[in-house]
Structures are given as structure tokens and as C-alpha cells.
Amino acid sequence: MTRNRLPTLFEVLSRRTHPPVDLFSFYIYMRDQQRSVDYLDFWLDVAQHMSLCRHYVRELRRSVLVGTPDLEKDQDKRSSMALEALGDFNSSPAGPSHYATEKEREQNAQMSAYLREQQPHTPGTYHDSPSSSQEHRTRSSMQLGTPHQLTSDSTSPAHAVSREDIRASAEKILYTFLLPGAEREITLPGSITQDITIAIEQDGRDDPEVFDVAKDYVFQAMERDAFPGFLRARALGNLIPPTIIARLIIGLVSIFGGFWTSFILIFLDRSRLDRCYVILPFTIGVYLLASYQYSLDPLMALLGFTEYTPFKFSRIREPYVRKLLVKRSIMVLAVTVLVDAALCVLFILVPGKRL
Numbered sequence: 001m002t003r004n005r006l007p008t009l010f011e012v013l014s015r016r017t018h019p020p021v022d023l024f025s026f027y028i029y030m031r032d033q034q035r036s037v038d039y040l041d042f043w044l045d046v047a048q049h050m051s052l053c054r055h056y057v058r059e060l061r062r063s064v065l066v067g068t069p070d071l072e073k074d075q076d077k078r079s080s081m082a083l084e085a086l087g088d089f090n091s092s093p094a095g096p097s098h099y100a101t102e103k104e105r106e107q108n109a110q111m112s113a114y115l116r117e118q119q120p121h122t123p124g125t126y127h128d129s130p131s132s133s134q135e136h137r138t139r140s141s142m143q144l145g146t147p148h149q150l151t152s153d154s155t156s157p158a159h160a161v162s163r164e165d166i167r168a169s170a171e172k173i174l175y176t177f178l179l180p181g182a183e184r185e186i187t188l189p190g191s192i193t194q195d196i197t198i199a200i201e202q203d204g205r206d207d208p209e210v211f212d213v214a215k216d217y218v219f220q221a222m223e224r225d226a227f228p229g230f231l232r233a234r235a236l237g238n239l240i241p242p243t244i245i246a247r248l249i250i251g252l253v254s255i256f257g258g259f260w261t262s263f264i265l266i267f268l269d270r271s272r273l274d275r276c277y278v279i280l281p282f283t284i285g286v287y288l289l290a291s292y293q294y295s296l297d298p299l300m301a302l303l304g305f306t307e308y309t310p311f312k313f314s315r316i317r318e319p320y321v322r323k324l325l326v327k328r329s330i331m332v333l334a335v336t337v338l339v340d341a342a343l344c345v346l347f348i349l350v351p352g353k354r355l
Contacts (some may be wrong), residue, residue, distance in 0.1 A: 004320055006235055009219070009227045010096070013043065018317035020234040020306040028308055029230045033241060036226065038184040039218050042177045046215045049169045050108075050208045056161040057111050096219040112207035115166070163206075170206035178214070188214055235321045236328065237295030238306035244292050251288030258282040262347035269352035279344050286340045290332050298329035298336075 007017045012026050019025055031037040177186050178193050192214050199205040233240075239247070258281035265275045291297050300306075304322065305313045316322045 002319065006231055006320065007318075009223045012227075013047075013219075019314045020238065020308065020316055021231070021318050021321055025234055025308055026227075026230055029233060030222075030226060032309075033233065034226045034229070038177065038186050039222055039226075041184065042173070042186055043215065043218050043222070045169075045173050045177070046208075046211045049166070049173060049211065052161050052166050052169050053111060053115060053208050056163065056166055057114065059160060096216045108208060112209040115207035116205060118163075167206045170200055170210065173211065174200050186218070188217060192217060233295065234306070235318075235324060238301050238316070238325060239291065239295050239297055240307050240310065242310055243307060244295055247288040248292040251285045251292060254281045254285030254288065256285075258285055258343070258347075266347070266350060266352050267354065269354035272348050275348045276344075278347055279340075282343045282347075283336075283340050286343070287336050290336045290339075294328065294332050296325070296328055296332055298332045301325040301329040 007021055011017055012021060012023055015023055017023075027037065027040060030040045174196065176182055176184055178188070178196055179185070180193075196210055196214060199210045258278050261281065262275065262278045265278070297307075300313075301316070304316050306316050306325075307313050316325060
């Protein structure tokens with residue numbers, strides 16, 4: 001997409017943006033700076049769960065249209081009619097409820113109602129997928145928390161999805177993120193966690209609507225607490241906190257060295273030509289302190305690079321962000337030149353006096 005604005009959180013989560021405001025960069029920001037990557041992993045797992053449900057229902061619907069014998073064994077006429085009424089699922093990513101169109105909301109509600117209607121009454125027994133010969137294949141990983149998987153545009157599994165896969169996905173989300181004392185427990189209102197636990201463990205539900213309230217809550221929390229800081233860090237700057245602190249320290253040392261050298265040369269009454277050497281420490285110090293102040297390395301931004309982990313850089317590929325960083329870089333360079341010139345002129349042209 002070509003946009004003349006900064007992206008929204010939903011656009012980042014649905015992989016519609018490019019570095020440095022893509023999903024991978026947001027994942028690193030949540031992990032290294034916000035220290036709340038579990039919320040993002042929960043969102044990604046719920047989105048993957050929605051994708052599994054869509055894939056499963058899409059396969060069943062395809063089987064209805066071609067009239068496979070396998071489906072006739074497992075689904076009655078009423079179920080077939082319900083599948084046909086669902087229509088084709090679009091390829092739009094799973095998002096918060098208020099972002100969906102009316103058609104998507106209706107379709108997702110119908111899909112969840114169908115899955116609830118078809119859920120078995122006896123725990124542990126589930127309808128097979130239409131491709132029953134593939135039901136014992138090794139399940140692909142549903143965890144989207146690794147960097148190389150975050151760059152993929154597709155979350156659809158490469159193999160046939162069975163009802164057991166959907167149930168396993170729902171239980172995995174519950175036991176990993178929601179139950180008290182879970183490995184990666186996230187903080188949610190108690191009523192939300194309790195409702196999800198009862199729905200999955202007691203009612204046997206595994207449809208996507210089980211997680212809708214929690215998904216919307218997590219999305220709003222990330223949009224309110226984490227995303228503004230992410231845009232400030234990645235769209236208005238191109239440095240990470242460790243690098244920023246290092247530039248502050250080196251810049252202060254360099255500025256101190258410049259003042260120390262200047263006063264020595266002034267009180268030794270050295271010539272103005274000799275005092276021109278203070279340009280070097282002053283320039284380095286002012287440049288690094290300006291980079292610290294604006295969290296931006298202007299020269300690196302003008303070359304089109306951004307830092308996302310220590311000593312690792314990537315190209316700036318989001319057009320609007322590139323334009324924004326170029327403007328800020330020119331402004332930072334102008335401030336650097338003015339301050340540096342003022343310091344150098346002051347300490348070079350001031351009359352010397354030998355003590």
C-alpha cells in the first residue's frame with residue numbers, strides 16, 4: 001500500500017507495511033523495549049487460530065460443493081446447507097471486531113455458530129477433516145513468535161486441518177497465555193479469563209468467538225500503550241536505546257575533550273591555526289549529542305538505513321517513513337552545524353592569554 005501517513009496498528013499486524021514499521025520490527029520493539037511480547041504472541045496465536053478455523057470450514061465447504069462421500073458420513077443435510085450459506089471466505093487477516101466489515105462480522109459469526117453446532121458432545125472426539133488420509137500428519141507449528149515466520153504473508157497451514165487441530169490450538173492459547181500461573185500469562189480482567197476458561201474446558205468450545213473479547217482487549221492495550229512509542233522509535237528515529245546511550249556517553253566525553261583542549265590552547269596563547277584542531281572533538285561531540293537528543297543518526301537515515309538490533313541494520317522501505325526521516329535528518333544536521341560552528345568560532349577566535 002502507498003500511504004501518505006504513518007500506518008495503523010492493524011496495518012502492521014496484518015503485514016501491510018514495510019521496514020522499519022513492519023511486523024518484525026514491532027515484534028522486536030515489544031520484546032526488547034516494551035518487554036511485553038507475550039501480548040503480541042497472544043494476538044498472533046489467536047489470529048492463527050482464526051486462520052485454522054477458516055481453513056477447516058473452507059475445506060468442508062469445498063467438499064460439500066463437490067459432493068465427496070467422506071463428508072456425507074460425517075455431516076447431515078442441515079450441516080451441508082449451513083456450509084453452503086457461509087460463502088467463500090476472503091483472505092483478509094483476522095483483526096479486532098470493530099475493524100471488520102459487516103460482511104466479515106456476519107461471516108465470522110456464522111462460522112463460529114457452525115463450529116459450535118458441530119462440536120462433539122463427548123470430550124475428545126472430533127470430526128475429521130475432509131482429507132481423512134492426512135489426519136495423522138505431523139502438525140505444523142502454530143507459533144508465530146519467530147522472526148522468519150513473521151515475514152510470511154500467509155498463515156494458512158500447508159496440510160489439511162482436522163477438528164483436533166482446532167481444539168489443540170484453542171487449548172494451547174488457553175494453557176500458554178490465560179490460565180493463572182501459565183508459562184507466558186498475560187494480564188487480562190478476571191471476568192474475561194474466566195469466561196474463556198469455562199467456554200473451552202467446560203463447554204468444549206473451540207470456535208474463534210471464544211477469544212474475541214480478549215483479542216479486542218489486547219489490541220486496544222497495544223494500540224494505547226505500545227504502538228505510539230513504536231512509531232516514535234521507528235518512524236521518527238533510527239537508533240535503538242543501547243546505541244543512543246552509547247552516543248550520549250561518547251558525545252559527552254568528546255565535548256569535554258574539546259573544551260579541555262580549547263582552554264589549554266587559549267591559556268598557552270597558541271595561534272588560531274593551532275586551535276583549529278578543536279573542530280574535530282566538537283564536531284564529533286555535537287553530532288553524537290544531537291543523535292542522542294533526536295534518537296536519529298542523520299547520515300545513516302539519509303543513506304536509507306535503520307538499526308533494529310545492535311550492529312544490525314535494514315533498509316528503510318516504507319516510503320512515507322523514509323520521507324519523514326530525511327526531513328528530520330536535514331533538520332538535525334542543520335542544528336549540528338550551527339552549534340558546532342558557534343563553539344568552534346568562539347574558542348578559535350577568542351584572544352589567547354598565557355598564564
